Every structure is written in structure tokens, then in C-alpha cells.
Amino acid sequence: MISGQRLPYKAERVSAEQKEKMLGLYQGILLTFILAMLADSLANLPFFSILGVMIIAIMLGMTWKASMNVPVHAAAGITFSSKYILRAGIVLLGVRLNLVNIMEMGVSILIIDAFVIAGTLGFIIYIGKLLHIDKGLTLLIGVGTAICGAAAIVAATPVLKGTSKENAPLAVACIAILGTVGAIGYIVVYPFLGIDNETYGILVGSTLHELAHVVAAAVPGGDAGSESAVVVKLGRVLMLVPAVLVLSAIYNRSTGEKTSIKDIPFPWFILGFLGMSVLNTIGVFSIGIQDFLTSSSVYLMAMGMAGLGLSMNIQDFQKAGLRPVLLGVLGSIFIVLLGIALLILV
Template sequence: METSNQVQTNQPTPFLTEDRKKYFKGLSQGLILTLIITIVADQITNLPFFSIMGIMIIAILLGMSWKSLMGVQTSASVGIGFSSKYLLRLGIILMGLRLNLQQIYDAGLSLILIDSIVIVFTLAVMIYLGSVFKVDKHLSALIAVGTAVCGAAAIVAVSSVIKSKKEFTALAVACIAILGTVGAIIYILLFPVLGLDPENYGILVGATLHELAHVIAAAVPGEAVSMDNAILTKLGRVALLIPVALVLGYMFSKDNKEETTQKKGLKNLPVPWFIFGFLAMSVVNTVNIIPLAVTEVLIDASVYLLAMAMAGLGLSINFGDFKQVGIKPVIVGVLGFAALAAIGPLLLLL
């Protein structure tokens, strides 16, 4: 004869417990909120001027504004965190489909040399300026990476490598958004007086501006030739995100030797696994395993996923967090971009 305790023990546990219901509710709330913000950001990019900023930057600014004006339900933090962490990783992996490594190789040594010089020079100058102005080294590194490699996407990728604070990541993204937008406008205005042919103008734009959206917008005056060279040069910088992340991951891992020696394994590599997923997708695109139509859909999906991650990041911070940082990081960003723009004409001699 079974006892009452045995009968209770043998009963199946319901799949949706109270805790699970709360989790899924918060997950859906946060995901829906970040999706709505991303959709609004996408619509805003159709407006003049805002198209230069791009959907990711607008999404993080909208997220910050929402948090400041409307507030965020505590329960939604689960979904917001999911967007800013897991959707971010998936978006970066799919972003690798933008790269065709064969095209970069075919462009020749000069393109690879230009992009390598840009990245090494910019990182060295801006990290040095950060030390001179006594800016937190994590923040300096993020602003430097955003300037040197590929804007917001590089910042959020490297932020997890060097384990920076959320407010540092948001500030770096905001700084790059403003500088890149201003830079694109300046290039457009200067195009008639620079005296560069469309090919070299495209290389200059692709080598020195921050975001892909900035590059595309600034290349418009030079028409198709400038656009093609600008995008190719820019994607060469994107391809170098992996070695940059490896180097920075190694440098910043030294700050916590005890943790890195105690924890071993794939999960605790100084560079997150999704960086290698980014490389894998680049290889997939290079060898044409996936049909072009599918690739284009996945690239569009990567942009939306990254924008949702940016919205989640914006919803996690406050404008007030920036007050503690001060104006010095912005000065570092301005001086670093000015230095990069100054060596731009020299890069065209290579």
C-alpha cells in the first residue's frame, strides 16, 4: 500500500512552475521591448541625416532615453539582459557573413597594409592618450577599438573580452556615433576640394571613418567607384577584429592572473568563442556554401540582432552614469580621430 508521500513523489512535476512562469514572462517582456525599440530605430534611419548614424547607434540612444523617461519594469530585466548578451553574440557571429576573405585577399597587399597601419596606429595613439588624460584603460581601449576597427560592433565585442563596465561600453558607442557622424558630414563637404579621384577618396573614407553606415554615407559623392573601394577597405578593418580581440584579450587577462590560472577551459578563454564563430561565418561566405539570398537575409538579421542588443544595453544604463566619467574620454576620441584623419593622405601613397 502506497503512502501519501509516495503518491506525491510519483506525481510528475509541472513544466511551468511559478518561477519558470516569471522567467518566461520577464524574458518575453524584455525581448519585445528591445524589438520595438529596434523597429522604431529602423524607421528613424529612413530619415535624412539619421541614416548616417545607423540603426545600432539609434537603438542604444533610444534605449537610454526610454530608461530615463519611462523607466523599465524589473521583471523585464531578464529579457533585456538576454538581448544585450546572447543576441549580441549571435549578431556578431552572423556579421561574419559580410566578409568575403577572397575579395580582401584579391585587393592586394596595399589594402591589408593600409588597414593594419590604421588599426595599430589608432590603438597605440588612443590608448596612450587615455593614459595621458588618466582615462580608465578599459574605456580608452573601447573608444580606440571603435575608432580603429568597426564602431559599435567592435566595441560591444571587445567589451566582453576585456570585461568592461556597461556604462563604459555605452559611452564609447555614443562617442563613436557622434564623431563618426560629424566626420562623415565633413568628408562630404570637403569632397569637392580634396582633389582626390573617386577610387582614392573611397579608400580614404573606408580607412578612417568609424561605422560602416558612416563610410557608406560619406562615399556617396564619389559614386559607385568610391562606394566599392570604401566598403572593401572598411571590411578589411572588420576582418582584423579577431586579431585585435586576441591581443586585447591577452593584455587585459594579465590584470587578473589568479582568475585565469584557476579557471581553464573553452569557456574561460581570454577571447569569447563567438569571435571564432564570426571567423567561421566569414569562411562560409568566402566558399559560397550558403545561397546569396539566404546570406543577405542572415546579414539583415545580424543587423537587427545587434540593434536589439544595443537597445538592451541602452535600457540597462542611465544618462547619469556618464557624469562620473567626465569630458576626458570625449577628448581622447576627438584627438584620436583627428590623428587618424591626419595620416589618411599618407596611407594613399602605399
């Protein structure tokens, strides 16, 4: 009888914990939604309009994190926004692409992507050795810079045996901040570049870290710039699996451990993006639906970017010191210079 009386208490306690988790989830999502709406309002002002809603959203998230306490239980909702809502926005973004235009851009885009990834990884690995930075951290910063930001870091972490658990958050924070700075830099210098919109998009897509950063920075280039930027970036994303397999084989060679393709998490949201592009190409969506889905993708990605900003922890950089940050900065500069060189040559 006594044991029977304890069950309701346990059930109530579990229920209370579940309610608290759900409340935290909702609070985190709501906070990113509010920041995204505020970013959208600021983006209509003269100076802020240069940056765009997504860059403003991540800056607002970083400012909030630095100046105010983020409730611990809201972390689940913030993570949900920065991961799932951001990816949902990227999937809807596929409505903007016509696959016929992608085919017209030709194989030169894949050549640029391949050289950018190989050259940037080689440079960062070399500089990491010179600076005596942990090999695992060097490789994570390398794949984040060369391929596709946080998604590449998350995919590479489990297959690089012996990589410290602290390396991944530090690499993600480093890439997120440098990618944001890079996107802002592109938007500011765009009027002075003197290149056509499609070329600008190729440069942005081949050199920026996150797909969301690419989308944000490509806005000044209009539809032509945005489409070419996303296409080039997707080429880099699709090279994630082979690139990580090669890196893991090299990194794990000394340990005798092997990595198979099933060990690497593939960014499945990219298939959703391509699926939406196919539907748009065959004319499934009306103009009204296209406009609605495109606007929705912007707001969803703004929420995700706000979540990224809220997730950044400056203390991670203080603990690691300046060398990993310097590595990320040098890698970011190198990939831009390499992208410019390849555009001239190809």
C-alpha cells in the same frame, strides 16, 4: 509531514521566480524588437535615411532610457539583445563578404590595422597619464577605441589585475556613445570627402569602435565600401588576443601576476562570421537566400544596437567626471587622424 508540506510552496516560489525572469527576458527582447522596427520605419524618411537603421536604433534606445523608465526585470532581455542577438546579426553579415575580394586587398590592410592599434593605444595611455586617470580605466578606453569596442573591453577586464569593477561599464558606455557619434559623423561628411567607396570603407573600418558602428557608417559607400570596411575591422578584431596579452603583461608586471592566452575570452562569433563568408564564397547560398540573410542581419543588429542604447547610463559619466570622457574624445579624434594619415602613406 510538515516538512513534506513545505516542498510544494518552495517549488511554487521557484517556479514564480523563473516565470518572472522569463517574462523579463521576453519583455526586454520585445522592447528592442519594437525599437528596431521603429528605426526601420524612420530610416525610410528623407532626413533619417542619411543615418541608417542601426544608428537610429541606438539613438532610440538612448532616448527611451533617458526619458522613460526601463523595467528592472527587462534588463536580462535587453542584455540578451545587445550581446547575443547583435552577435547573431554579425555572423549573418558574413553572407555579404567574398573571401576572394578580401585576398585581393592585400597585406596593406593588416599593416594599417597594426599601426592604428599600436598608435592609438600609445596615445591614449600617454594622455591618460597626463590627465591622471586611473590606469585600468585608461587601458579599457584604449582597447575599446583601438580594437573592437565593448568586446575588447570585456576581454581585457579580467586580465588587467586590479582593474575596478566600475571601470568596465564606464568604458563601454563611453565607447558606445563616441562610436555612435563617429558613425553619424562619417555618414554626414561622406558626400564631401571626395574619395572612392573602397577607400571610404577602409577609413571607416580602421577608425570606428564597434563592428556594428562600422557596418552602419559604411552603408553610404555601397557594397564596395561595406565590404572593405568590414574586412579592415575584422583585421583589428583578430588582433584582440595578442594586443590584450601584451597590455596585460605590461600592466600586471608590477604585481608579479601572469596572464596566459587561456585567460582571454576570444570573440568566437567572428569565426561564425568567417564561416558564413566561406559558404558564400563557394556559392552555397542562392541570391534569394543571400538577400534574406542580409536583411535578417540588419534587423538583428538593429535590435542589438537598440539594446546598447537602452543599456547606456548617463549617471556613469557624471560619477566619473569629465576627464575619462575627454580621454575618449581625444582618442577617437586621434584614431581618425591616424587612419587618414596611414591611407595617404600606405
